[in-house]
Amino acid sequence: MGRLLHIFIRALVAILLAAGAQHAVAVEKEIRIGVLSFRPLEQTRQQWQATADYLNANVAGAYRFSVEPVFFPDLDKAIDQGRFQFVLTNPEHYVTMRTAHGLTAIATLMPLAEGHPVDSFGGVIVARADRKDIKGLEDVRGKVVAAVGEQSFGAYLVQRWALYERGVQIGEVKKVHFTGLPQDQIVTEVLNGQADIGFVRTGLLENMAREGKIRLGELKVLNSRVSPDFPQLISTELYPEWPFTAMPEVPERLVKNVTLALLNIAPDDAAARSGNYYGFTPPGNYAAVEAVMLRLKLNPDRAEQFDLRDVVRKYNMPLLGGALLLLIGVLSALVYLARTNRSLQMSYRERQRLDDELQRTNASLEEKVISRTHDLQQSEARFRQMFEHHASPMLLVEPLSGDIVNANRAAARFYGYSIAQMKTMNIAQVSTSPPDEEAEERLQAQNRERNYFVFPHRLANGELRTVEVHASPVEVEGRRLLFSIIHDVTERKQLEEQMHDLAFYDPLTKLPNRRLLLDRLGKALLACGRTHRHGALMFLDLDHFKKLNDLHGHDIGDKLLVEVAKRILGCIREQDSAARFGGDEFVVMLEGLSEDQREAVNQAETVAEKIRAALAQPYLLKQDNEAIVHHCSSSVGVSVFRRHDETVEQLLKWTDMAMYRAKDSGRNTIRFFDPDMQTAIENRAALEADLHAALEQRQFRLYYQLQVNVAGKPQGAEALLRWQHPQQGLILPAQFIPLAEETGLIVPIGAWVLDTACTQIKRWMDRPVFRDLVLAVNVSAKQFRQQDFVEQVKRAVEQHGINATSLKLELTESLVLDNIEDTITKMLALKDVGVSFSLDDFGTGYSSLSYLKRLPLDQIKIDQSFVRNITTDKADMVMVMTMVDLGMNFEVDVIAEGVETETQFNLLHRYGCTSFQGNLFGRPMPIEQFERQLSEKQRP
Numbered sequence: 001m002g003r004l005l006h007i008f009i010r011a012l013v014a015i016l017l018a019a020g021a022q023h024a025v026a027v028e029k030e031i032r033i034g035v036l037s038f039r040p041l042e043q044t045r046q047q048w049q050a051t052a053d054y055l056n057a058n059v060a061g062a063y064r065f066s067v068e069p070v071f072f073p074d075l076d077k078a079i080d081q082g083r084f085q086f087v088l089t090n091p092e093h094y095v096t097m098r099t100a101h102g103l104t105a106i107a108t109l110m111p112l113a114e115g116h117p118v119d120s121f122g123g124v125i126v127a128r129a130d131r132k133d134i135k136g137l138e139d140v141r142g143k144v145v146a147a148v149g150e151q152s153f154g155a156y157l158v159q160r161w162a163l164y165e166r167g168v169q170i171g172e173v174k175k176v177h178f179t180g181l182p183q184d185q186i187v188t189e190v191l192n193g194q195a196d197i198g199f200v201r202t203g204l205l206e207n208m209a210r211e212g213k214i215r216l217g218e219l220k221v222l223n224s225r226v227s228p229d230f231p232q233l234i235s236t237e238l239y240p241e242w243p244f245t246a247m248p249e250v251p252e253r254l255v256k257n258v259t260l261a262l263l264n265i266a267p268d269d270a271a272a273r274s275g276n277y278y279g280f281t282p283p284g285n286y287a288a289v290e291a292v293m294l295r296l297k298l299n300p301d302r303a304e305q306f307d308l309r310d311v312v313r314k315y316n317m318p319l320l321g322g323a324l325l326l327l328i329g330v331l332s333a334l335v336y337l338a339r340t341n342r343s344l345q346m347s348y349r350e351r352q353r354l355d356d357e358l359q360r361t362n363a364s365l366e367e368k369v370i371s372r373t374h375d376l377q378q379s380e381a382r383f384r385q386m387f388e389h390h391a392s393p394m395l396l397v398e399p400l401s402g403d404i405v406n407a408n409r410a411a412a413r414f415y416g417y418s419i420a421q422m423k424t425m426n427i428a429q430v431s432t433s434p435p436d437e438e439a440e441e442r443l444q445a446q447n448r449e450r451n452y453f454v455f456p457h458r459l460a461n462g463e464l465r466t467v468e469v470h471a472s473p474v475e476v477e478g479r480r481l482l483f484s485i486i487h488d489v490t491e492r493k494q495l496e497e498q499m500h501d502l503a504f505y506d507p508l509t510k511l512p513n514r515r516l517l518l519d520r521l522g523k524a525l526l527a528c529g530r531t532h533r534h535g536a537l538m539f540l541d542l543d544h545f546k547k548l549n550d551l552h553g554h555d556i557g558d559k560l561l562v563e564v565a566k567r568i569l570g571c572i573r574e575q576d577s578a579a580r581f582g583g584d585e586f587v588v589m590l591e592g593l594s595e596d597q598r599e600a601v602n603q604a605e606t607v608a609e610k611i612r613a614a615l616a617q618p619y620l621l622k623q624d625n626e627a628i629v630h631h632c633s634s635s636v637g638v639s640v641f642r643r644h645d646e647t648v649e650q651l652l653k654w655t656d657m658a659m660y661r662a663k664d665s666g667r668n669t670i671r672f673f674d675p676d677m678q679t680a681i682e683n684r685a686a687l688e689a690d691l692h693a694a695l696e697q698r699q700f701r702l703y704y705q706l707q708v709n710v711a712g713k714p715q716g717a718e719a720l721l722r723w724q725h726p727q728q729g730l731i732l733p734a735q736f737i738p739l740a741e742e743t744g745l746i747v748p749i750g751a752w753v754l755d756t757a758c759t760q761i762k763r764w765m766d767r768p769v770f771r772d773l774v775l776a777v778n779v780s781a782k783q784f785r786q787q788d789f790v791e792q793v794k795r796a797v798e799q800h801g802i803n804a805t806s807l808k809l810e811l812t813e814s815l816v817l818d819n820i821e822d823t824i825t826k827m828l829a830l831k832d833v834g835v836s837f838s839l840d841d842f843g844t845g846y847s848s849l850s851y852l853k854r855l856p857l858d859q860i861k862i863d864q865s866f867v868r869n870i871t872t873d874k875a876d877m878v879m880v881m882t883m884v885d886l887g888m889n890f891e892v893d894v895i896a897e898g899v900e901t902e903t904q905f906n907l908l909h910r911y912g913c914t915s916f917q918g919n920l921f922g923r924p925m926p927i928e929q930f931e932r933q934l935s936e937k938q939r940p
Contacts, residue, residue, distance in 0.1 A: 030064050031055075031254075034084035036093060037069040038181055044069035048088070050274035051265075058261040061254070072151065079247075086258065087245045091289040092153035094243045098286075105243035105283035106259040113203055114231040116472070117267075117278035120238040122230075123158040124205060125222040126198045128190060130575070134197070137166040137223050145176045146186040146195035153289065154201035155183055158236040161292045162223055173197075187214060192530040197222075202232045229399070229473050229480075239292075240284025383476070393486035395427070396476065402427040405481055414486065416460030432456045432464060454489070466490045506580040508558055509565035517579035517587055521648050524591050528642045534593040534600035537651050538608055539637040539659040540568070540615070543667045545584035548630060552621075556628060559621045564632075567614045572607060587655075593640070601640055601672070602684065602742070608636050608670045616668060633668035635659055640674070684739065690725065691736060691745050699724050700749065702756050703924040706934070707776070707895065707917045710909055714934055716774035716808070718917065719757045720924045721749070741780060750783035751792065758800040760927065761807065769938050770931070776808040776838060781815045785822075790829045797833065804834030810861070812840050820851055827856050838895070843883055857892050862913070864898020871903050884912045 033052060037044040048067045055065040070078055072093065078084060079101055087094075087103060097103045110119045127134040134143070140163060148155045160170050170176065179185040183200050187208060190198040208214045216233075223235040230238060244262060246255045262280040265271050272279055387394055393411035397404055407415075407422040415422065415430060432455070453469040468487040473480060501507075504516040512520070524535050542564065549557040561584065568578045568586060577589040590607060593600040612634055619630045637659025639651055658673040665671060694700060701724050707716040723731040740746040757777045764770035783789065797804045809830070816823045816839070827837055838859040839852075843866060852860075862883050869876045880896070887894035896908050899918030908916065922933060 029062065030066060031086065032084045033065060033067050034075055034078055034087045034089075035067055035069045036075050036087075036089040037071055041069045041071070047275055051271040054265060054269060054271035055258060055261055058264070059254075059257045061257070063254070082247075082249070085247055085250045085254075087247070088242060089245070090153055090242055091239060091286055092151065092157060092293060094245055095286055095290045095293060097245075102248040103245040104248070104255075105245050105286060106255060107244040107262045107280040107282065108240050108284040109242040109244065109277055110279050110281050111241065111277045114206060116231045118230055119241050119281045119284060120230065121154055121241055122202050122234045122236040122238045123154050123156075123162070124200050124202055124233050125159050125162065125235040126187070126190060126200065126205070126219045127196060127222060128193075129218055129220045131196070131220075134220075134222070137163055137168055140168055140197055140222070141172045142174050143196035144194075145173050145197045145199060146179055146189045147176060147199040148181060148183050148186060149178050152201075153239070155186075155199050155204075157292060157296065158239065159199040160296055162236040164296065166223070184208060184213065187219070191218060193532070202230075202234050205233055237288070239289050240286055243283060243286065244280065383474070395422075395484045395486065396474075397427050397482040397484060399473070399480065399482045405479075411486065414459070414488065415457075430457045430459075432458050454493075457486075466493045509562055509580050511565050511569075511586075512577060512579040514579065514581050517577060517581070517589065518648055520577050521589055521651065524589060525641065525646060525648065525651075527591070531592070532595050532642070533591075534595070534597060534640055534642045536590040536593060536600070536604035536607075537639045537641065537655045538588040538590075538604075538611070539655045540586040540588065540611065540634050541659055541663065542584040542615070543633045543635060543663075545632070548632070552623065552628060556621050556623055556630075559623075560619055560630065560632065563619055563621070564615060567617075568611055571610045571614050576607075597640070597642070600642075604638055604640055605670065605672075605684075608638055612636055612668070612670060635662035635667050636670040637662055638670060638672050640672070687736065687739055688743055688745075691740060691743070694723055694725070695745070695748055695752070699726070700752060701926065702753065702760070703926060704775075704930040705917060705924040706922040706930070707774075707915060708921050709915055712921070714773065714937065715915065716776060717930070718776040718810070719753065719760075719778075721753055721778075722924075737780075741782060744782065746780045747783050747786060750780050753777060754793065754796050758796045758802055758807065761802045762800045764806075765802065769935055774806055774808050774836070776810050778810045778840065779815070781812070781818065784811065784815055784826070785819075790826050793830055793835060794833060797835075804830075805836065807834075808836045808838055808858070810838045810840040813842065813844070816855060817851065820854070824854060824856065831856055843879060852886070852890060857890075859893040859895055859915070860887050861917075862894065862896040864918070867896050867898045867904055867908070867918070868900075870907055871901075877907075880908065880913075881911050884908075888912060 033048070035044055035048050045067055048069070052065040052067045056063070059065070068078075068084070075087070075089065075093070076097075079087065079097060087097070088109070089097070094103060094105065098105075108119050110117050112118075125137070125140070133139065147159070150156060163170065177189070177195060179189065183204050186195070186198040186200050187205065189195040191214065205214070205216060205219065209216050221233050221235055225234050225236070227234065227238060246258070263282070265279045267278050387396075387406070387408050390408060391410055393414040394408045395404055395411055396406040404422050404425050404427060407417075407419050409419070412419045412422060417425070453471065455467060455469065456464045457467045458464055465488050468489045470485045470487075471482050474483040475481075504513060505511065506513045521537065527533075528535060542560075545557065545560075548560060561580070564586065565578070565580065568588060572578060572588060572590070575591055577591075579587045579589075581587050588607075588611065590604060593603045615632060615634045619632060621628045621630055637655050637657065639655040639658060641651055654673040658671045661671040662669050701722045703720045703722050704717045705720060706714055707718065709715050721733050721737075723733075723736055725731050737746070740749055754777055757775050761775055764773060786792070793807075793809075797807065811823075831837070836858040837856065838861055839855070839857050840861050841863045842860040844863045860883065862880060866876045866879050866883075870880055871877075884894050893915055894913050895915035895917060896913050897917045899905050899908065899916045899920050901920060904918075905916060905920060922930075925933070
């Protein structure tokens with residue numbers, strides 16, 4: 001046995017020595033650089049091959065450098081196999097590999113950002129510029145986020161850390177959608193409305209803008225930060241760029257020579273031009289990267305393939321017992337002796353040659369340092385000469401504090417201070433912010449699109465001048481300062497604004513003109529393709545306007561047009577547009593209407609009617625000392641659009657035709673281009689008139705549907721509204737309740753329902769079969785939000801002399817969530833007198849434990865959409881079980897509606913549901929039929 005072990009050890013030692021010798025030869029001949037690739041491998045190879053060629057020419061020794069691009073996670077496997085001597089990878093991967101394999105960063109990549117060299121990067125958090133509901137990082141909660149992938153440091157992890165610092169966990173977002181590469185997809189999804197928020201790496205937005213793929217004004221950056229040394233849009237802290245790293249087995253001398261070569265790459269070298277970078281800097285501090293990873297708990301231990309050396313190096317712990325440890329020790333000693341033997345065999349001449357080469361390298365480095373120091377001194381002297389005598393105002397500013405370190409003579413003349421005074425001032429004393437936050441955001445967005453800043457600056461005499469500031473970092477006498485060149489552009493800006501107004505605005509009414517409106521309409525059509533929302537275009541023509549001009553002159557006519565413009569603006573939202581097309585013709589464009597066409601038509605009709613009514617009010621027009629009262633009406637044509645393939649010309653033609661239909665219909669009216677839309681509007685108007693009549697003529701009816709317990713015993717009923725139309729017959733609530741809500745008629749209708757229900761409870765009080773029933777009444781949001789709603793309910797209970805415990809009010813989830821504090825206050829006030837509450841349609845809205853535990857509920861109602869498929873749909877089954885458990889845990893009754901079969905009932909009963917409502921126990925029916933049915937059930 002001992003002899004066999006001895007043979008095995010000798011064989012294993014021989015294999016290891018041979019592998020070590022082969023490795024030594026490989027190191028001497030070929031040095032492989034592994035590069036993490038996010039593009040096609042050949043493209044990455046072409047980008048970095050010039051850097052390998054540079055190292056071949058500038059690193060002493062018989063080495064041949066080659067580049068091998070590798071995708072993630074193949075790079076991990078290659079490193080595990082010892083395939084590379086050097087690795088260029090991203091910071092997150094480097095931190096992981098440093099822990100696992102002992103990599104050492106020897107230099108940090110310094111790419112060009114907007115033409116400026118940078119050695120750091122960060123992340124950007126973006127949303128569409130028109131999303132007013134998204135202003136800061138807190139608004140990311142509940143939104144859909146698009147990101148490239150979980151392992152991306154600059155396009156995912158740093159954004160998560162920025163959110164975490166603000167108290168927002170990634171779990172609080174609605175969904176994170178990982179798009180994969182390229183990152184352009186993320187921006188496209190945000191602009192198309194597929195995602196609310198996008199996470200991208202710094203520089204991506206600027207690149208896409210340069211390529212014409214986006215306009216920066218379409219997006220807004222959340223948590224925007226300004227760094228004097230970093231010229232790109234950023235939302236996060238900055239972190240060191242990609243590290244160039246060395247494996248631990250690489251000889252120290254080779255590592256030093258490669259480091260020296262990398263640091264000496266000049267911006268105009270072929271390596272830098274091909275690699276699209278400026279050069280390399282000494283290695284950055286990657287502790288910040290590791291801290292982010294650790295704090296986010298995104299660097300867990302990973303299961304990996306280890307060889308014997310990895311076990312010893314990484315863990316140094318007994319794994320296979322004493323015998324294996326002894327074997328490892330023997331093998332390690334033999335390997336060490338073999339390497340020592342080879343080292344001792346190195347000739348004296350070879351060692352002498354290496355020493356001479358090292359001395360020459362050090363001497364060369366010293367010469368370069370002296371030369372660069374001399375060049376720097378000369379450069380600073382030239383800079384001071386230029387700074388002091390240049391005709392343009394110039395400032396040197398401390399980046400962090402904003403203190404003015406120096407000012408030239410031209411700056412002193414421009415600002416009206418002496419140079420000595422300016423050296424005691426801060427830049428904030430001359431730079432003036434815009435008057436409001438919106439203007440500030442707009443200005444910052446404009447500045448980020450340029451390579452310079454435009455700000456109002458205040459002079460010593462108080463005068464404000466608009467200046468253009470071109471700023472860049474410089475190093476003067478060992479200090480890093482911000483060098484700013486000031487250009488006064490006040491007159492130029494004023495002229496530009498005047499030219500813009502003449503080109504795009506009507507000089508009389510100050511409304512946009514035809515040219516600007518058509519441009520906005522074209523953009524609105526494109527937006528429809530992204531948002532799937534409707535828009536509307538309106539043509540308004542003033543009826544008999546020519547008569548006013550002929551009778552009182554054009555001055556009075558102009559005053560009327562100005563007043564018309566004001567009234568139109570008062571009827572539309574800020575996001576909508578109004579324009580004067582010429583003469584007495586105005587155009588209004590509405591954006592962001594509903595995705596549902598019928599609802600969008602109703603919204604457009606509401607705005608059109610508001611404008612028509614406003615323009616029909618009398619006008620008081622003054623001419624000299626005379627006051628003229630003028631009555632004017634308008635004809636309005638409307639087109640509703642959503643398809644992005646519709647053209648501007650088509651919409652103009654259709655809307656113009658609709659406007660002439662309005663004139664032909666007797667003027668002072670509204671007409672839609674689409675006959676179906678017009679018919680829908682007319683039907684809606686007729687229905688609204690019928691609703692008013694229904695209230696006056698008592699056409700509404702209450703139907704009742706039985707509610708039972710597990711034993712099938714009646715315990716209550718729900719009062720359901722019906723409309724007995726004289727011509728159309730029985731109309732269900734879905735056909736008229738939305739219109740009643742929109743017109744406000746739901747408030748008096750709801751009051752009638754409450755009064756009728758209390759009347760019925762009073763009638764049941766003396767009838768044993770019905771006296772214990774609890775009658776549920778649905779309450780609308782508008783009704784509940786009435787200031788005197790609590791008093792209305794109390795008054796109804798008192799007037800009818802009923803026991804309040806017989807009345808139950810059903811509220812929807814959307815109702816209770818809207819101003820939840822007011823909801824809770826009203827509920828508690830009514831519970832004090834005995835009224836109970838049920839949460840209707842539970843599970844279909846924004847069901848949340850956070851509000852469920854606060855609401856003083858007596859019951860939750862499982863919506864029939866879950867009950868309907870409970871026997872066939874596992875998801876609905878799980879939802880119902882969950883809702884029943886919630887009810888039990890919160891100690892509230894659970895009632896299921898829409899129960900139609902015995903199978904549904906048995907399942908609900910098995911899950912723990914205690915109350916039931918549905919056609920299985922009785923359909924909604926008039927009071928006479930309901931009472932007859934219930935009386936029959938109570939008979940022995």
